[in-house]
Amino acid sequence: MAESTVSDRWSRHLEFYTHTVTFLVEDHLFRIPREPLETESTVFKDMFLLPQGDSEMVEGQSDKNPVILQGVSKTEFESLLRALMDRSEQHGTQKKSKLDHNQWVSVLKLSTMWEFNNLRNVAIQHLDVPSGPLGPADKFALASKYEIKKWLLPALNALARRSEPISVEEGRCIGFENALKLAAVREKLAAMREEVRATKVMDWVQRNYTLKPRDEESTEPRKFGRSVRLRDRRPAQRLEDEDEGGICNSLITKAFNL
Numbered sequence: 543m544a545e546s547t548v549s550d551r552w553s554r555h556l557e558f559y560t561h562t563v564t565f566l567v568e569d570h571l572f573r574i575p576r577e578p579l580e581t582e583s584t585v586f587k588d589m590f591l592l593p594q595g596d597s598e599m600v601e602g603q604s605d606k607n608p609v610i611l612q613g614v615s616k617t618e619f620e621s622l623l624r625a626l627m628d629r630s631e632q633h634g635t636q637k638k639s640k641l642d643h644n645q646w647v648s649v650l651k652l653s654t655m656w657e658f659n660n661l662r663n664v665a666i667q668h669l670d671v672p673s674g675p676l677g678p679a680d681k682f683a684l685a686s687k688y689e690i691k692k693w694l695l696p697a698l699n700a701l702a703r704r705s706e707p708i709s710v711e712e713g714r715c716i717g718f719e720n721a722l723k724l725a726a727v728r729e730k731l732a733a734m735r736e737e738v739r740a741t742k743v744m745d746w747v748q749r750n751y752t753l754k755p756r757d758e759e760s761t762e763p764r765k766f767g768r769s770v771r772l773r774d775r776r777p778a779q780r781l782e783d784e785d786e787g788g789i790c791n792s793l794i795t796k797a798f799n800l
Contacts, residue, residue, distance in 0.1 A: 563590075566608040568616045573605070578626050585656040614652065621645035622652040625661060639668055643675050647684070654688045666690060679712035682720070698794045699787065702727045723797045730793055731786070 563579070565572045579586040602609040611619065625641060641649065646668045653662035669676060669684070670693070676684070678700040685693035701708060701716075701724055708728075713721040794800065 563602040564605055564608040565602070565619070566610045567614055567619045570616050571605055571608055572619065572623070574623060578629070582626065582629075582661055583656045583658045615648075618648040618652055621648040622658075622661075625649045625664070626658070629661065629664070641668070643669070650684065650688055677712075679708075679715040683715050683717075686716075694798075694800060695791055695794060698724065698727075698798065699790050702731060702790050702794060703786065720798070727790070727793045727797050731790055734789060735786075 561576045562573050563576045565574070576586075576590060580590045581587075599607060601607055621641060624645070628640070639646075646665050650662065650665040650669065652658070653665055670681075678697040681693045682697040682701070684690065685697060701712070708721060708724060716724070
């Protein structure tokens with residue numbers, strides 16, 4: 543029986559007749575339900591609003607005429623679909639992830655490209671974990687590429703305040719110009735630390751060694767010794783963490799125009 547005859551004789555159920563779409567990614571065909579795509583993505587929603595027909599000549603309606611996705615790898619598209627189908631099965635909530643770190647990076651890339659806003663937020667949450675494999679340089683690179691503004695300042699702050707120098711690999715990751723800006727911030731921060739350290743040392747010396755008139759001297763005996771000196775000198779090694787964090791953020795904001 544011809545398809546046109548079938549369509550004329552029977553009606554399609556409004557809820558339980560699944561509309562599918564066929565994609566070609568690299569050398570593989572994907573045939574998937576349209577609903578999660580048009581529900582989650584404004585890009586696909588607009589695409590599916592275009593006039594559609596039942597003919598195999600309509601793009602995406604058959605294996606012979608799929609929607610061709612350029613600039614996307616098969617592995618990346620698989621990761622997006624797995625994350626998307628997990629959300630659909632859980633009615634919009636994300637169960638325990640079966641995706642690894644690299645797959646979530648792929649989800650972040652494609653969800654940003656095709657405006658899957660909710661799925662993008664889920665990808666960001668999965669990648670933004672303290673115990674995860676992303677270092678501050680990686681987070682800065684991803685934040686710059688995919689416009690995750692809340693990652694930029696903390697990532698740069700971590701790179702600027704740590705004692706280890708920026709590695710060659712990290713320089714490549716964040717880019718040459720950004721590496722130079724970060725080096726300038728680190729130099730300024732180091733100079734401020736040294737200035738504060740010197741000031742605190744001088745204050746300590748003045749408190750402990752400056753001669754006072756007899757009537758101003760304390761009646762308590764002065765305590766000198768190794769333990770006292772170590773205790774007093776320790777705070778002079780660097781700025782207080784809270785103050786240093788704020789100063790560092792100010793230097794970064796100015797250097798990177800954040």
